[in-house]
Amino acid sequence: MPTLTVANGFTTDLPGLGRNQTFPNLSEKRITKAVREALRAMYGEHRVAVSCSAVFERAEWVGACEIDSTAHAYWIRE
Numbered sequence: 001m002p003t004l005t006v007a008n009g010f011t012t013d014l015p016g017l018g019r020n021q022t023f024p025n026l027s028e029k030r031i032t033k034a035v036r037e038a039l040r041a042m043y044g045e046h047r048v049a050v051s052c053s054a055v056f057e058r059a060e061w062v063g064a065c066e067i068d069s070t071a072h073a074y075w076i077r078e
Contacts, residue, residue: 001013001014001015001078002014002017002018002023002076002077002078003076003077004034004035004038004074004075004076005074005075005076005077006039006065006067006072006073006074007072007073007074008067008070008072010039010042012038012042014034014038014076017030017031017034017076018078023078024056024059026056026061028052028053028054028055029052031054031061031063031076032050032051032052032053032054032063034076035050035054035063035065035074035076036048036050039065039067043067043068047067047068048065048066048067049065049066050063050064050065050066051063051064051065059077059078060075060076060077060078061075061076062074062075063075
């Protein structure tokens with residue numbers, strides 16, 4: 001199951017991500033939407049901003065987000 005890890009130490013599983021498409025072939029939009037939903041569920045809708053871009057490199061998706069106006073990197077590993 002894909003796992004989201006944020007540089008601030010937050011980690012959560014992302015059930016269902018990659019269920020209909022192989023993990024490397026997921027779209028940027030699907031990845032950023034999954035991250036946005038997970039972070040908003042944890043921190044609240046108005047405290048989170050997720051960049052619309054993510055890249056697949058070295059078997060993981062990598063992107064950027066802000067939580068309470070503090071920038072963090074995130075990565076998702078299968």
